[in-house]
Amino acid sequence: MSTTLQDIQQLIAATGKYRFEAENTDGANAYAFRAHHLPLDLPVFLKVLYPDPSGDLFAEPRLLVEATRTESNERNLVRVYDAQRLGDDFVLVAMEYIGGSILSRLSGGPLPMMEAVCAAIGLLHGLAQLHQALLVHRDIKPANVLLSQRHGRLWPKITDFGSVARIAHASASVTASRHSALYVPAEGWATPSRYDARSDLYQVGLVLFAMVHGPLPYNDDAYLDREARKELRDLAKASGGDVDDFDRQKVVDRMLARAASGKGVISFGQMQPYVPKSLARIMNNAVSPAAADRYQTPSGMIGDLEALRLPDWRLAPCGEQYVANGWSGWDWSIGKDPKKPKQWIVLRSPKAATNFRWWAAADSARSACGLVMEATA
Template identity: 30%
Template sequence: MEAGRRLADRYEIGEVVAKGGMGVVWLGRDLRLGRPVAIKLVSGEALADPTVVARFDREASTVARLNHPNIVAVYDVGTDGADSFLVMEFVDGSSIAAAIGDGPLPVDETVDIAAQACAGLAAAHAAGVVHRDVKPANLIRTPDGVVKVCDFGIARLQDAVGQASLTGTAIALGSTSYMSPEQVSGNAVDARADLYGLGCTIHAMLTGRPPFVGDSPLAVVHQHVTQPPPDVRAVRPDVPAPLATLVGELLAKSPDDRPASAASVATRLAAMRAAATVPEAPPPGSGPPGNGHRRWLWGLAAGGCAALAAIIVTSFLVTGDEVPTAVSTPSAPTSPAVTASAVPATAPAARPSRTTQAPVTPTPTPSAAASSSPPPAPREPIAGLRLSIRTQVAAGHLAEAAAPDLNKRVDDIAKRLREGNDRDAAKKIKELRTKLADLHREGRLTQPGYDALVDDVDRVAALVPSMPPAPPKP
């Protein structure tokens, strides 16, 4: 395979960005639609192993069934000569593993990432797909704060009839640091294995490392099966009790003791985020995360798209063991007085320092926080609007079927803002307002949900200087 070659007379191969046991990932271009794509190839000696080919075909059919804003999309699958290929969405962003490499994440940021990952997993589970390799490297976050679950390469269709096991031993595939006890033991796996992986991932985001570490894969998997999970608040005293409790439930040894579904976990996370108290944004021109500063960051992120590609697409291929050894982790969280209530939800570039925090007082429980005053909006308007859509669905104020279209409209607005195209951004915001009014009139969006979403749209509109005033609410 060489750069410049065309697959199926449509996809032009670019540069290699990642290699792994499942094949090679290339940057490519869809010549018909004129868009960048990620192309995963299985060729050469790997094709001599029917197990590898079967696994590749299964990945294609599995992921192609999924259509959700929090899941990396599969566009096409096919063969060209002796090569099998999978064409995927090219995601401009970086992995959560890379973010953790800079140190533990703020609590609010962790909750938002986990809630988005839950939304993607819930959609996969509803389609009968279990990911089986949920970990930070398989969560990609775009500059706009959208989290996407990627690499369903070892996913299993839950109810597939007559499907032979292709994984061999439990340790052969997946990352031992994030594997559920039932995977380690070779027992039946269902959607609750993904929740265990999510629990390990949340623990890693909050503390800088997964719950169990060791000198070898065997040492790590032994702890998954035999050792109780560590209390996350022993390392991060600022973690709210409800979040610490949820992590403990996700890390339960028995699947029966974990939450029932990813959707239920997403609802709990949305409630935690809504209960947090976030300070209002500073006025424009006063510094991050003001409008001009954010525009500059988005432009930088877009300009660095090619440089980020290797980090992004590598996660599609990582299936080997990732065994962290014990690392030096701060015994308390980062910058002074940073709590769950004092950080933006999803603005990576504006994150506070995460390696020198002083001890802080734990955040009050949601009930206490909620009883004092209504929570103001997140300081990052686009991320706040995305979260508000999920919150309204979870609260029963918005019809779930309407959420994908609203998320797509927010994506369109974010793209225009990132490009500095205020005119088109204003047009898309106006269309979103009209859509919300239509949903309200049709009875698919309650009055409280409509009011909340319109308020969040108004905050996004404030990013566009030429945006006309919002019409009065009905």
């Protein structure tokens, strides 16, 4: 008999340890819940794993405990509080509860630009902790990075260690996980597939792009190139109707492999006009099709991100308008000139004063943002 959500909840309730609060479906590929650990008196995230019965049933929680064994290594990886068998077929893991993921945060659009940069730096610190333990994550994506607040800024923590693999040494590779096809780098589509520490950095580059520019399209149709469209037409013609899900996924995978090896999947995203070349270069470096052309270690990318001195541009809630507070002592606002629709105007106000006044005009939002950078550099 197949296991249902109610069956899982009954098994967890039978442990006597947890008080359910809500089911969690944010990017979860297994049963997941928000709950309270009664003996520890802590809010926890519960995940029900489907372990390989021929291996170590507790492999995933052991990896996470190993990577966070020292106090200094706990900052950007979620902690495991408890793990136990659940019935005959499952393992229940109780992890620290952080809150929402980058994926849920992106439902409201891109993050403020420098907030995204700071989150990426924290994500890279977490990745460095994994790599130091000779582990590669293989599934870094917005749903697998949780966000909390610390010291007045976003504090990311990597979670979901179901795809983590051990490498023999720092430059070794393993087989790629294709669990999240959109985030698989070019070498992950090769035959045989390869995945190393630089592949994790590729995925960080995609997450940074999504935080800065907004989420990549989730509809596969958005990525269809001419070759994929032809394949789908030929399959539909051969079958006399619709293409089944299995064959369609094969076409989509080949299409994403071509994108990862060519212009990159970020070419399908929406670009925000305020993102300067310095930040764009960092993202393009991280997602280069050739692993040798990418950042080779998290520290290299951290160094370039920490060197950025940029306005914290963000989208204003009122529409096609961009604002940055506190840059060079001023608050800035860029929007279209209501009297000249093809012209953009730059307004500024002393920090936190709200009395904005005309400062400059430009023929595009990108040019207007550039004027702000040039005048205050």
